[in-house]
Amino acid sequence: MDTRDQILSAATTVFAQHGFRGSTTRRIADAAGVNEVTIFRYFGSKDALLEEAVRLDSTTPLGGLLPEVPANPEAELTSWAEAVRDHLHSKRSLIRKCMGEMEERPEMMLCAKQAPVRSTNNLCKYFESLRKHGFTQEKVDPMVPAAMLMGTIFHDAMGREMMPEAMPKPQSKAVTQYVRLLLNGLGVKRKSSTQ
Incomplete structure (x- = not known):
């Protein structure tokens, strides 16, 4: 990892732990193993560094791409949604700070x-x-089911540890249940195990 990437990685970690005010350039420099002058040489200011770190972190795809031609909607959406939930959960401190x-x-x-x-x-x-x-034959604005699924996944990823009593159990089956309910609402038939 080159120096610039080390600084960006350290800035993301420090920001997730301490927020903007607590993310001093000294603290970031210490975490990156560089001196403070190096940070200013690469980024010019703390604001520019933190904006770049958050922007760069947000370029990581959530869950990858879904297929252009669906074959097994429940399996495809469940796999995708689990990857998104896991990614959001791993970044929850950063998301909360942002x-x-x-x-x-x-x-x-x-x-x-x-x-x-x-x-x-x-x-x-x-x-x-x-x-x-x-x-499905349902004529629905696709933003509606997209917002429902994204909101549900976000709620699960960010809220499960804070309010486990308000989450479906077991956790390992929650995303499948979310996807299944959404697809049922859209009138999408489940594939039988013999297909």
Whole structure:
């Protein structure tokens, strides 16, 4: 990992732990194993560094791409949604800090929203494809099921440890249940085990 990447990685970690105010350039430099001057040489300011770190972190795809032509909607969406939930859960400290900084630093959310927006658009295309390929006859704005699934996954990833009593159990089957309920609502038939 080169020096720039070390600094960005350290900045993401420090920001997730301490927020904007607590993410001093000294603290980031110590975490990156560089001196403070190096940070300013690469990024110019703490603001620029943290915006770049959050933006870069948000370029990581959430769950990958869904297939253009659906074959097994329940399996495809469940696999995708589990990957998204796991990714969001692994980044929950960073996400919480970005959300907490939104009022004071709206530019942080502009950086952080890239991956979720791409994922929601990917879901919309997938739901359009389900209809196009005859899996459902429902004429629904694809943003509705996309927002429902993204919101549910986000709630599970961010809230399960804070309020486990408000989450379906067992956790290992929760995403399958979310996807199944959504697909049932759209009128998508489950594949039988003999197909």
